[in-house]
Amino acid sequence: MLSVDIQKRLGDFQLQARFETGDSPLALLGASGCGKSVTLRCIAGILRPDQGKIVLNGRTLFDSARHIDLPPQRRKVGYLFQQYALFPNMTVRQNIAVAAEKGRRAERAAELLRRFHLEDVAEHRPRQISGGQQQRTALARILASEPEAILLDEPLSALDLYLRRQLEEELRCALDAFCAPSVWVTHDQGEACRSCRQVCIMESGTASGVRSMEDLFADPISVSAARLSGCENLVGAVPRGTEVQIPLWGISLRCAAPAAQETTALGLRMQHLRLSREGMENAFACRVVQSAPEAFSDLLTLRPLSAAPEGPMLHMEAEKGLLSAGDLLWVSIAPEHVLTLR
Numbered sequence: 001m002l003s004v005d006i007q008k009r010l011g012d013f014q015l016q017a018r019f020e021t022g023d024s025p026l027a028l029l030g031a032s033g034c035g036k037s038v039t040l041r042c043i044a045g046i047l048r049p050d051q052g053k054i055v056l057n058g059r060t061l062f063d064s065a066r067h068i069d070l071p072p073q074r075r076k077v078g079y080l081f082q083q084y085a086l087f088p089n090m091t092v093r094q095n096i097a098v099a100a101e102k103g104r105r106a107e108r109a110a111e112l113l114r115r116f117h118l119e120d121v122a123e124h125r126p127r128q129i130s131g132g133q134q135q136r137t138a139l140a141r142i143l144a145s146e147p148e149a150i151l152l153d154e155p156l157s158a159l160d161l162y163l164r165r166q167l168e169e170e171l172r173c174a175l176d177a178f179c180a181p182s183v184w185v186t187h188d189q190g191e192a193c194r195s196c197r198q199v200c201i202m203e204s205g206t207a208s209g210v211r212s213m214e215d216l217f218a219d220p221i222s223v224s225a226a227r228l229s230g231c232e233n234l235v236g237a238v239p240r241g242t243e244v245q246i247p248l249w250g251i252s253l254r255c256a257a258p259a260a261q262e263t264t265a266l267g268l269r270m271q272h273l274r275l276s277r278e279g280m281e282n283a284f285a286c287r288v289v290q291s292a293p294e295a296f297s298d299l300l301t302l303r304p305l306s307a308a309p310e311g312p313m314l315h316m317e318a319e320k321g322l323l324s325a326g327d328l329l330w331v332s333i334a335p336e337h338v339l340t341l342r
């Protein structure tokens with residue numbers, strides 16, 4: 001169990017992170033600059049929080065009140081950076097071995113080279129191997145140090161899409177086998193969703209609480225969480241019992257349950273929007289403003305017919321070639337998919 005409750009000021013930036021995670025990977029999801037890396041650096045011991053406490057499996061790594069601040073090498077926390085930070089003058093084997101306990105280095109390196117399919121490049125230097133091999137070497141080096149927690153800071157951001165998917169899968173397997181706390185920092189909701197069952201949302205320096213990934217998608221609660229969870233359509237709204245008015249679109253939509261008084265916006269996910277007919281529940285007329293071709297579908301930009309000029313556009317996917325700019329259509333969404341947000 002990793003428990004974090006810290007505060008840190010850096011210039012104008014104020015971090016306040018509070019969360020706990022057990023033995024399955026936790027996604028720390030947030031927009032660029034919100035404080036994800038600062039949080040990881042505080043856990044790893046590279047940055048010193050101003051206040052608070054960090055406890056890993058009952059061991060206090062940091063406690064401002066008790067003046068405890070273990071140095072990074074005594075924390076038993078592995079940190080996988082965006083750039084893998086391998087030693088350029090060492091071979092792959094040496095990079096891994098150097099992290100292992102003295103006396104067991106050769107044996108641990110051989111075992112990890114085998115496990116991460118790096119035997120063929122064991123005597124190569126980092127610049128002579130691919131991005132994927134570098135990532136595996138970095139992960140093997142972290143595991144060689146026998147950490148009690150692993151922190152991953154956008155571990156796939158430097159890779160192309162194909163390699164990214166492949167390595168994402170490999171990382172997922174490695175973390176499942178690791179069976180100890182791990183925190184995976186990303187701003188990619190797809191990556192977070194595929195790799196972690198739990199998520200902690202970070203917004204402008206504040207992270208509080210862990211939710212299940214399904215919960216985040218089914219009920220993001222806040223506008224920023226909806227955005228981070230990939231919701232494409234967000235629009236201001238006023239709650240009216242089980243209906244919500246959307247003044248900027250001049251329509252109302254029915255929800256599955258009464259909307260909370262604090263509701264200020266609605267989220268409509270593209271995949272929940274349907275081509276519909278006049279008179280169907282939650283159907284409203286739209287004009288196609290633009291149809292942009294994607295690989296296997298068209299991305300439609302729509303303007304609801306009764307929308308105010310400053311109202312946001314609506315985005316949805318449609319079958320290729322079905323609709324083009326100027327067409328009129330009816331769109332609907334099931335009440336249970338209308339996301340009420342604060």
Ligand SMILES: Nc1ncnc2c1ncn2[C@@H]1O[C@H](COP(=O)(O)OP(=O)(O)OP(=O)(O)O)[C@@H](O)[C@H]1O
Binds near residue numbers: 187
């Ligand atoms: N050493 C530092 N001194 C001053 N400000 C810093 C320092 N390190 C980070 N910051 C500021 O702290 C804020 C959070 O930075 P952080 O790197 O944690 O963001 P992030 O969420 O990881 O972003 P990204 O997804 O772009 O990597 C930023 O506003 C950044 O400018």
